Amino acid sequence: MSINLSKGQRIDLTKTNPGLTKVVVGLGWDTNKYAGGSEFDLDASAFLLHADGKAKGAEDFIFYNNRETYGGAVLHTGDNRTGEGEGDDEQVVIDFSKVPAHIVRIGITVTIHDAPVRQQNFGQVSSAFVRVVNEANNNEVLRFDLGEEFSTETAVVFCEFYRHENDWKFQAIGSGFAGGLADLCRNYGLEV
Amino acid sequence: MTVALVKGQKADVTKSNPGLTRITAALGWSAPSSFEIDTSAFLLAASGKVRSDNDLLFYGNPSNAFLSYVESPGGNDRKQFKIDLSRTDAAIEKIAITLTIYDGDKRNQQFSGVAGLYIRFLNESTGQELIRYDLREPFSVENAIVIGELYRYNQEWKFNAIGAGYSGGLKDLCGSYGIEVKDEPKAPAAPTPPPAPPVPPAPQTSSAPRNPLIPPAPPKPQESQGSRIVIPPRPGSTPAPAPAASQQPTSEAPKINFSKIELKKKGDVINLTKQNGGLGEILINLNWNQKAGGGLFKRTGIDLDLACMYELKDGSKGVIQALGNSFGSLNRAPYVMLDGDDRTGSVTTGENIRINGEKIKEIKRLLIFTFIYKGVTRWSEADGVVTLSQQGGPDIIVKLDEYDNGQAMCAIAMITNVNNETFSIERIVRYFEGHRKLDSAFDWGLSWVAGSK
Numbered sequence: 001m002s003i004n005l006s007k008g009q010r011i012d013l014t015k016t017n018p019g020l021t022k023v024v025v026g027l028g029w030d031t032n033k034y035a036g037g038s039e040f041d042l043d044a045s046a047f048l049l050h051a052d053g054k055a056k057g058a059e060d061f062i063f064y065n066n067r068e069t070y071g072g073a074v075l076h077t078g079d080n081r082t083g084e085g086e087g088d089d090e091q092v093v094i095d096f097s098k099v100p101a102h103i104v105r106i107g108i109t110v111t112i113h114d115a116p117v118r119q120q121n122f123g124q125v126s127s128a129f130v131r132v133v134n135e136a137n138n139n140e141v142l143r144f145d146l147g148e149e150f151s152t153e154t155a156v157v158f159c160e161f162y163r164h165e166n167d168w169k170f171q172a173i174g175s176g177f178a179g180g181l182a183d184l185c186r187n188y189g190l191e192v
Numbered sequence: 193m194t195v196a197l198v199k200g201q202k203a204d205v206t207k208s209n210p211g212l213t214r215i216t217a218a219l220g221w222s223a224p225s226s227f228e229i230d231t232s233a234f235l236l237a238a239s240g241k242v243r244s245d246n247d248l249l250f251y252g253n254p255s256n257a258f259l260s261y262v263e264s265p266g267g268n269d270r271k272q273f274k275i276d277l278s279r280t281d282a283a284i285e286k287i288a289i290t291l292t293i294y295d296g297d298k299r300n301q302q303f304s305g306v307a308g309l310y311i312r313f314l315n316e317s318t319g320q321e322l323i324r325y326d327l328r329e330p331f332s333v334e335n336a337i338v339i340g341e342l343y344r345y346n347q348e349w350k351f352n353a354i355g356a357g358y359s360g361g362l363k364d365l366c367g368s369y370g371i372e373v374k375d376e377p378k379a380p381a382a383p384t385p386p387p388a389p390p391v392p393p394a395p396q397t398s399s400a401p402r403n404p405l406i407p408p409a410p411p412k413p414q415e416s417q418g419s420r421i422v423i424p425p426r427p428g429s430t431p432a433p434a435p436a437a438s439q440q441p442t443s444e445a446p447k448i449n450f451s452k453i454e455l456k457k458k459g460d461v462i463n464l465t466k467q468n469g470g471l472g473e474i475l476i477n478l479n480w481n482q483k484a485g486g487g488l489f490k491r492t493g494i495d496l497d498l499a500c501m502y503e504l505k506d507g508s509k510g511v512i513q514a515l516g517n518s519f520g521s522l523n524r525a526p527y528v529m530l531d532g533d534d535r536t537g538s539v540t541t542g543e544n545i546r547i548n549g550e551k552i553k554e555i556k557r558l559l560i561f562t563f564i565y566k567g568v569t570r571w572s573e574a575d576g577v578v579t580l581s582q583q584g585g586p587d588i589i590v591k592l593d594e595y596d597n598g599q600a601m602c603a604i605a606m607i608t609n610v611n612n613e614t615f616s617i618e619r620i621v622r623y624f625e626g627h628r629k630l631d632s633a634f635d636w637g638l639s640w641v642a643g644s645k
Contacts, residue, residue: 034356035334035364119329123200123352148345151201 002131002140005172007149011142013132014096015167022095022135025108026088027158029128038118040125042110044090045181046074047188049105054189060103061190062092063181073098074106093135094161096168105162107173107188111181115154122150122176130158132170144172153177155184194312197325197353205313205323206277207348213278214316217289218269219339223306228294230362231271233259234369236286236341241370243283248371249273259287274316275342277349287342288354288369292362296335303331303357311339313351325353334358336365454589455605455619464549464582464615471549471614472583473522476500478562478604479542480576480592496574498543501559501636502526505609509638511627512545515565527551528558549582553612559620559634562592563601563627571595571602571623578604580617588617596623601630 005011014020031040045063047055048070055061059069067076075093092108099106108130112120122128128150131143144159153176160171177183185192195203206212219231235247235256242248246256254261258279262272273289280287289311293301303309309327314320325340337357342349358364363373455462464471478498499513504526512520512530522529527548545560562576576592590605601624608616624630627640 032354032356033368034338034354035359037329037332037356119199121198121200123202124354124356148202152198 003142005142005144005170007144007147007172007174009144010169010171012164013141013161013168013170015169017134017141019136020134020141021097022093023141024088024133024135025092025094025159026131026133027091027108027110027129028087028089028131029110030126032124032126038114038120040118040120041113042089042125043079043113043181044076044092045109045111045184046076046092046094047107047109047184048074048099048103049107049188050102051104052189053105055185056189061185061188070100070103071098073100073103088131105160107160108158109155109181109184110158111155111184113180115180120154122153122156125150128156128158130172142170144174146174149174150176154180157184194321195323197323197351199325199327199329199353199355201325202350202352203323205342205349205351207350209315209322212315212322214274214276215322216314216316217273217275217311217342218265218314219272219289219291219309219311220268220270221291221306221309226299227301227305229270229306230292230294231261231273232290232292232362232365233261233273234286234288234290234365234371235259235281235284236288236369237283238285239370240286245371247284248366248369257281269312277342285344289339289341290337290357290365291339292336292365296361301335302359303334303337306331309339323351325351325355327355329355331357335361338365454591455617456591458594458619458621460619461616462588463610464588464617471552474547474549474615475581476545476547476560477542477579477581478544478576479579480574495565496543496562496576497565498530498545498560498562498578500528500530500545500561501631501634501638502528503556503558503636504554505556506554509636511638522546522548525554527554547607547615549615552609552615556609558607559603559630559636560605560607561601561603561630570597572597576602580605590619590621592621594621599623599625601626603630603634606634 003011013023027044029042043064045061048060048062049055050060058066062069062074062076064076064079067078068074073095077091077093080089094106110128112118112122112125115121126148128146129143130146132141133139134141146156146158150156155177157173157175157177159173161168162171177187182192197203205215221229223229230250232248232250234242235249237243246253249256249259249261251261251263254263258276258281260274262274265272275287291303291309293299293303296302310324312324313322315322327339331337334357338354340354341352343352358368360367366373464474476498478496480496497514499511499515501509501511503509508525510518510526512518512526512528514530520526520529529546531544531546547555547558560578564574571592572595574592578590578592580588582588592602592604603620603622603624605620606618608618610616622633624633631638631640
């Protein structure tokens with residue numbers, strides 16, 4: 001039974017779901033279907049953060065051009081350039097059993113590719129969600145609908161997974177930023 | 193203080209303005225005068241669709257219990273909607289405010305040619321501007337745009353600055369909101385494509401596309417998830433000549449005939465609608481110098497006379513004009529009659545010629561023309577418009593929008609008997625020095641003497 005979270009809410013993942021080791025993080029959105037203007041290309045990324053809250057190198061940053069790290073601990077299943085269709089538009093797979101001990105937090109973000117040039121922002125994106133699915137049985141564990149509070153943001157941190165004692169927890173974030181993927185990288189301590 | 197929005201941004205309307213219920217949504221833009229831009233509001237249920245045609249508010253359906261369209265608000269605003277948010281129907285979740293370029297596809301006009309687009313929301317009682325959204329992002333192919341949407345959120349109303357649109361005009365827009373737009377009523381089937389000589393086209397057969405101008409069948413129950421609407425042409429505008437009649441959908445939907453058909457190019461031909469009861473009386477009206485803005489029929493020293501040369505089947509020929517008091521007759525040959533000449537300027541309806549359609553078998557052809565009886569030969573100032581009205585069919589319009597200011601006479605349209613069943617109307621708009629030149633150009637063969645009235 002899936003749990004719907006609201007912004008800021010935290011929830012146990014592995015503690016309340018014994019045996020859960022591998023999750024599919026499904027991200028979805030709709031873009032307004034209008035003629036003219038540019039196509040929307042939204043990109044999901046994952047930032048693997050150390051104890052100081054920073055990513056330290058390329059291996060800590062998963063995106064469309066670096067789709068796997070730490071031997072499959074975090075995996076990006078591929079770039080979807082249109083956001084077409086039902087269900088998840090992009091997916092990130094996390095295998096908690098493979099995440100190295102020095103990674104204590106994983107941030108999942110979505111950015112609008114080329115937003116300034118295409119004059120796009122999250123105000124033009126609707127029905128954004130993130131859901132966590134147990135990879136072993138395909139059951140949806142939780143879901144966070146991001147609602148309609150974004151407007152001029154071009155990058156949004158959807159959620160974070162973080163270690164709490166010996167378990168992984170999930171926090172619904174839904175915080176938006178101006179700027180793009182490069183700004184997010186700098187925010188997380190990466191040089192770009 | 194005004195909240196300025198950018199595309200994609202959302203703003204509180206009521207939450208940050210406690211007690212606000214009556215707002216004015218005001219729109220403005222600058223566009224070439226050839227652009228005819230229509231403002232509409234779609235009232236959308238939770239499904240994102242309208243519930244019925246009545247949920248589209250525009251010049252043809254200007255108000256309901258809580259929203260009214262203001263055609264001429266004055267000031268810099270082009271159009272306004274006055275909205276009482278407290279009285280909105282509970283089923284209405286969104287109010288989408290849109291602009292469309294009338295006939296944008298036919299005229300190849302897009303919002304790329306429109307500048308300074310904005311919407312602003314005012315507190316209706318204080319006039320204070322609350323929210324303003326300037327659409328700065330350039331448009332490209334769009335000829336129908338959603339400026340933004342007012343929407344309910346947690347018992348409050350918010351506004352979402354959308355600023356995006358469609359390239360398929362009102363039809364696309366309506367389609368996205370669940371309204372099926374029927375094409376405007378098309379011209380009756382005219383098998384002879386323009387330009388063509390005024391030869392009789394083949395008569396319509398029963399297998400021809402259904403004539404859209406015949407009174408429609410009773411309406412069918414509307415489907416629950418969608419609705420149909422016929423968008424009447426905007427006031428004062430004239431749709432382009434209809435394309436092939438075969439495109440006319442054969443539909444049982446009710447249709448109101450607000451249509452006008454304009455013969456725009458030399459040689460454009462259209463057949464009059466043939467009714468079961470015959471052609472009836474056909475009225476040809478000449479009007480001039482009616483500027484869209486003024487609306488008053490004013491004479492600027494130009495007296496245009498409407499006239500007609502006729503040729504009957506029995507070979508008799510003649511001219512009907514005020515000059516020489518040849519007013520004709522409706523019930524006797526030539527079955528064509530000119531109403532009294534208007535030289536006082538007090539009649540706002542211009543000049544009229546009537547044709548007795550019941551006597552079509554007696555009539556071979558008619559050439560409608562006009563001449564400047566008095567005043568300078570400045571056709572460009574006269575802005576003459578000839579409207580041919582028929583019973584049950586669309587008005588047919590010929591604008592004297594090609595000028596030859598040196599000439600005193602203009603041949604407007606040729607009306608030709610088609611198989612004793614209907615008349616074809618052909619746009620001529622050619623200028624001549626006088627009656628003799630006109631006569632010889634159309635091989636009429638009358639002998640002319642100078643006259644006066």
